[in-house]
Amino acid sequence: MKSLFANAGILAVLALLAFLAFMARLGLLAAIWIPLALALFLLLFPIYAVTSGASMLEGLFDIDLSPRLKLPLRHILVTLGAFSVASAAFAMARLALVFGADRFGVTALRHWPWSSASATAHIHAWFLGGNWVSATAIGRVIALLCLLAAPIAGTAITVSWQQSPARSLFRMIAGALLALAVCSACAWWVLESSKGWIASVADATASLSSTWPLGPGYNGAAWPAHVAAILAFLLTFVFYSALGWYGGRSLGTPRTVPALVALLMMVLMLGWIGSSSEFFLAKWHIPLLLIIVAGALINSRIPLADHTYQMVDRASTPAPQPGPVLMANGRRCAIVVASAGGGIQAAAWTAQVLEGLSKLIGSPFDDALCLISGISGGSMGSACYVNWLANKKTGVPPTSAACASSLDEVAWGLAWPDLWRLFFPWPFGLLIDRARAMEIAWEGNAALKNAPPQLDKPLSAWNQPVTVGELPALIMNSTMVEVGGPLLLGTSDVNSDGERLSVGWEDGDRLHMIGTRKMDIPVARAARLSASFPYVSPVARPDKANQQPHMIDGGLYDNYGMATLTEWLDQALSSSKGVSRVLVLQINGFPSTPPAFPKDTSGGWVKQLIAPVTALMQVRTVGQVSHRDIELKMLQDKWLCRGVQIRDLNFDFDPTVHGGDVPTPPLSWHLMPRQVQAIAEMWNCSQIDEIKANVQRFLAESLIV
Numbered sequence: 001m002k003s004l005f006a007n008a009g010i011l012a013v014l015a016l017l018a019f020l021a022f023m024a025r026l027g028l029l030a031a032i033w034i035p036l037a038l039a040l041f042l043l044l045f046p047i048y049a050v051t052s053g054a055s056m057l058e059g060l061f062d063i064d065l066s067p068r069l070k071l072p073l074r075h076i077l078v079t080l081g082a083f084s085v086a087s088a089a090f091a092m093a094r095l096a097l098v099f100g101a102d103r104f105g106v107t108a109l110r111h112w113p114w115s116s117a118s119a120t121a122h123i124h125a126w127f128l129g130g131n132w133v134s135a136t137a138i139g140r141v142i143a144l145l146c147l148l149a150a151p152i153a154g155t156a157i158t159v160s161w162q163q164s165p166a167r168s169l170f171r172m173i174a175g176a177l178l179a180l181a182v183c184s185a186c187a188w189w190v191l192e193s194s195k196g197w198i199a200s201v202a203d204a205t206a207s208l209s210s211t212w213p214l215g216p217g218y219n220g221a222a223w224p225a226h227v228a229a230i231l232a233f234l235l236t237f238v239f240y241s242a243l244g245w246y247g248g249r250s251l252g253t254p255r256t257v258p259a260l261v262a263l264l265m266m267v268l269m270l271g272w273i274g275s276s277s278e279f280f281l282a283k284w285h286i287p288l289l290l291i292i293v294a295g296a297l298i299n300s301r302i303p304l305a306d307h308t309y310q311m312v313d314r315a316s317t318p319a320p321q322p323g324p325v326l327m328a329n330g331r332r333c334a335i336v337v338a339s340a341g342g343g344i345q346a347a348a349w350t351a352q353v354l355e356g357l358s359k360l361i362g363s364p365f366d367d368a369l370c371l372i373s374g375i376s377g378g379s380m381g382s383a384c385y386v387n388w389l390a391n392k393k394t395g396v397p398p399t400s401a402a403c404a405s406s407l408d409e410v411a412w413g414l415a416w417p418d419l420w421r422l423f424f425p426w427p428f429g430l431l432i433d434r435a436r437a438m439e440i441a442w443e444g445n446a447a448l449k450n451a452p453p454q455l456d457k458p459l460s461a462w463n464q465p466v467t468v469g470e471l472p473a474l475i476m477n478s479t480m481v482e483v484g485g486p487l488l489l490g491t492s493d494v495n496s497d498g499e500r501l502s503v504g505w506e507d508g509d510r511l512h513m514i515g516t517r518k519m520d521i522p523v524a525r526a527a528r529l530s531a532s533f534p535y536v537s538p539v540a541r542p543d544k545a546n547q548q549p550h551m552i553d554g555g556l557y558d559n560y561g562m563a564t565l566t567e568w569l570d571q572a573l574s575s576s577k578g579v580s581r582v583l584v585l586q587i588n589g590f591p592s593t594p595p596a597f598p599k600d601t602s603g604g605w606v607k608q609l610i611a612p613v614t615a616l617m618q619v620r621t622v623g624q625v626s627h628r629d630i631e632l633k634m635l636q637d638k639w640l641c642r643g644v645q646i647r648d649l650n651f652d653f654d655p656t657v658h659g660g661d662v663p664t665p666p667l668s669w670h671l672m673p674r675q676v677q678a679i680a681e682m683w684n685c686s687q688i689d690e691i692k693a694n695v696q697r698f699l700a701e702s703l704i705v
Helices: 002-026 029-049 054-061 073-099 119-128 135-163 169-193 197-205 222-249 259-284 288-300 322-330 343-361 363-368 377-390 398-403 407-415 417-423 434-445 459-467 523-530 562-574 605-640 673-683 686-704
Strands: 333-339 369-375 473-480 486-490 517-520 581-588 645-652
Touching: 029 054, 029 073, 029 135, 029 259, 054 135, 054 259, 054 407, 073 135, 073 169, 073 222, 073 259, 135 169, 135 259, 135 673, 222 259, 222 407, 259 288, 259 407, 259 417, 288 417, 322 369, 322 459, 322 562, 333 343, 333 363, 333 377, 333 562, 333 686, 343 363, 343 369, 343 377, 343 398, 343 581, 343 673, 343 686, 363 369, 363 686, 369 377, 369 523, 369 562, 377 398, 377 459, 377 473, 377 523, 398 434, 398 673, 407 417, 407 434, 434 523, 459 473, 459 523, 473 523, 473 562, 486 523, 486 562, 562 581, 562 605, 581 686, 605 645, 645 686
Parallel strands: 333 369, 333 581, 369 473, 581 645
Antiparallel strands: 473 486
8 A cells, every 4th residue: 555655656756847847947936835735735745744753744644533423523523624734735835826927027928928818817717717717717726625634534544444444444545525515516516606796895995005005916816815815814803713622622632623634734724824915025035935034033032922830739758769679578588670762652662561560470570660751642551551550440551541542632733822922922822732642641541431630740749659669769851951950850869979970961850830839730741741753742841930941852962762761770779778780671662673775875955954863862872872882781791790680681672573564563542553552462472471571580589589
């Protein structure tokens, strides 16, 4: 199936290159580049999403999440959204091509190179069948809009059906066709109205061109086209607003707005705003990019435009020191965990490993586990596991909670409150952002139906159970943008000596302070700050705190959690006695494969331009692996001389273990059914069985010693 999409993509790219060359020859690109970009998005985005960008984007098209609905409402919404974008592209292109000749100053808009007839007549005849509207012209327009919307709708049907083959493919297709029928009827009504009341309204408002002259493109015959475009915008804006209201009301539920629909709505609004601005500014030859840059500079100086997070009151029990945590319950051996980052894939695999070991081994494993150091998605999976340990009767099993999608909520926040925050920081800066929407999704995923959320409690609420050994200490690592060092958010104090561990390190107890008052943040918020993947989640700073650095994904400093684990364990062993055996479990949701050397390393000036950034990214990954291994080896050697044995085991997810059709591990916040199944299959494979046996053997030997 992916090869089919790839071949279609090649053909589409060739056709588009030919079309772009033709438009460039006519000098039309400046006039229609925004509607052309919308059309390219509709045609090429689904192809890219299921081929090269599958790890990040394919989950967007897995939209069939409403099994209780006989009619696939989500497919209808996707088709409506795609048709709305196509309609916007058509309306914008028509205005620019038919009435933008003088405003854009493009002579090709007046005369085609091969004919002395006016370009307006030719284009108008094709778009609207002569001077006004005919049934034939309307049919051509609707057919064009359907063709533009078809790739998005068809890909959603294909991907969703592959994930849930038991569902009726007929119902999915019927839902998409119903949406196309509704959209076509609306388009027909708008175009037919151009002959009647729209023309009357245009005639009545044409006097504005004389009392308030807007220049070429807004005069005479252009007014009916502008009125029709405004009507189309209002229809799509009502659709956009209704979806935004509904999505905000249904955050954290399975029936919220699909992420793909939210993406289409964001593209739709940006297209309308950008195209109308481009047309208006063309008279003065003001580039839209200049307005965007100026707006960005102004926006950066408005406090409400920035993303902040709220703090809450702390629990009375202070975070325990590493030594007492290690010795709690009279431990003779200890298990510590480093959970690597990697989005929902890392969260699900972390939860699967920890829950699986807890159910397989039982209390010996639970009693020995004393620390989890999580990064990014690993922090989310670890938080779900600790929450399950603290609320086994009312909590959702960690694997189920971690596998549940939160992509819809992130996309809703991006397409509605965060989009309008760009243009109107006040009052939209007072609303929740996409990061808070993601927290709401996580809180709902980890709570039973109709039960109050549990991940909204302060992180310090777990300090007391950690102190007495009922729960393992949990440290979720974030990165401070302005400092470059890690921020440690946890239920154990790593800075046990009262000094900074290293340059740039900080923890939540010292950062989250208002004056002399210590504050805290909820569990879900700590996990979100650790998992603030760039651009998916916004960087944010603590509101009203004494110091307010911005937080970004913890994986930028250390994607494996080993730096914090080795510091904590070294301090714990230095201030405790009785524990002579330690097992370090490394959980990685992606396969640990060495970097491959490319066969072709040729490249011109583009290679020279991107090589520094590419090298920085590759050095970061390879360097973190090297530092992880070196830090652990140095810690093992140091304590082996003092009679403490530190062993390590790796739980690496390897999607190729079963062969066949290997699902691509996702980097987004959505797992498709076959990807969830792959995690369960990996946990039950012989390769992991050997590692489980080694964990059991370690605990059994520790009881004998």
